[in-house]
Amino acid sequence: MRKLTIAIDGPAGSGKSSVAQRVAQILGYLYLDSGAMYRALELKALQNDGLALSSDAELEDLAASTQIELKPTPPQLVSEGVKNKVLLDGVDVTQAIRTSEVAQAASQLATIAKVRELLVAHQQRAGAGGGIVMEGRDIGTVVFPNAELKIFLEATPGTRAERRWKEHQQKGEHLTLDQVVEEVHERDKRDRERRVSPLVHAKDAVLVDNTAMDVEETARLIVMLARERESELAKTGGREG
Numbered sequence: 168m169r170k171l172t173i174a175i176d177g178p179a180g181s182g183k184s185s186v187a188q189r190v191a192q193i194l195g196y197l198y199l200d201s202g203a204m205y206r207a208l209e210l211k212a213l214q215n216d217g218l219a220l221s222s223d224a225e226l227e228d229l230a231a232s233t234q235i236e237l238k239p240t241p242p243q244l245v246s247e248g249v250k251n252k253v254l255l256d257g258v259d260v261t262q263a264i265r266t267s268e269v270a271q272a273a274s275q276l277a278t279i280a281k282v283r284e285l286l287v288a289h290q291q292r293a294g295a296g297g298g299i300v301m302e303g304r305d306i307g308t309v310v311f312p313n314a315e316l317k318i319f320l321e322a323t324p325g326t327r328a329e330r331r332w333k334e335h336q337q338k339g340e341h342l343t344l345d346q347v348v349e350e351v352h353e354r355d356k357r358d359r360e361r362r363v364s365p366l367v368h369a370k371d372a373v374l375v376d377n378t379a380m381d382v383e384e385t386a387r388l389i390v391m392l393a394r395e396r397e398s399e400l401a402k403t404g405g406r407e408g
């Protein structure tokens with residue numbers, strides 16, 4: 168069977184990372200978390216104090232001179248909670264990028280067109296061979312507009328914030344639920360309203376609302392859709408229509 172490119176987009180806390188990883192594991196595909204690139208670059212900007220507040224041009228230069236490497240998790244190692252290993256100029260920042268501060272600042276960095284161009288090119292190279300589940304905000308619209316299967320993952324804002332809040336609790340970060348609701352709301356608004364590559368539901372993406380579903384059920388639904396796509400493509404010899 169031909170291996171597909173599967174694009175999963177959606178707002179914060181909709182379950183993209185957990186579900187995409189599980190789908191990749193079941194199908195034996197690579198998993199790639201595009202948001203980790205925005206987070207890693209922003210971490211560097213925050214570390215170079217001052218740069219966090221610097222001009223777009225300076226952030227563009229920073230993007231051009233930074234090496235971000237995502238080690239796609241091989242299928243046999245993919246399990247819930249195992250993220251892509253993220254190397255920032257050779258240093259492992261896999262855990263350091265998972266803070267609420269980095270998430271917020273990353274969504275500001277993600278509004279800069281030139282920064283996006285550089286990261287999108289990187290993502291396209293990483294997924295060029297197919298057999299990949301990539302998740303983010305613009306995967307089905309910009310990174311892989313020809314992906315054979317596109318999913319727009321949703322859950323209610325309250326559910327998404329609660330999921331994120333639980334993760335912070337487990338890591339011992341004592342944010343209140345209200346703080347997380349506010350953070351997720353603000354970031355979603357910015358992601359949906361930005362001029363370049365906003366978070367939108369692509370016309371040809373299947374809407375999956377997993378408010379009342381767990382990770383396993385959601386992943387199984389997407390795997391079923393992927394199997395359908397595989398057999399449609401096998402029948403038409405890969406031609407659309």
Ligand code: CDP
Nearest residue numbers: 179180181182183184185330377380381382
């Ligand atoms: O990547 P994204 O921000 O879209 O979400 P995630 O990091 O995959 O999921 C956030 C949290 O929600 C994780 O702890 C997941 O295990 C959990 N989750 C859930 O409980 N039920 C789902 N259907 C999807 C995710």
Ligand code: CDP
Nearest residue numbers: 179180201202203205273274277303304305
């Ligand atoms: O895991 P969560 O959904 O909370 O966020 P993420 O996927 O790690 O992405 C962090 C931020 O990077 C998002 O809020 C977006 O602003 C940006 N991003 C983007 O613009 N395009 C992508 N393909 C992925 C992330």
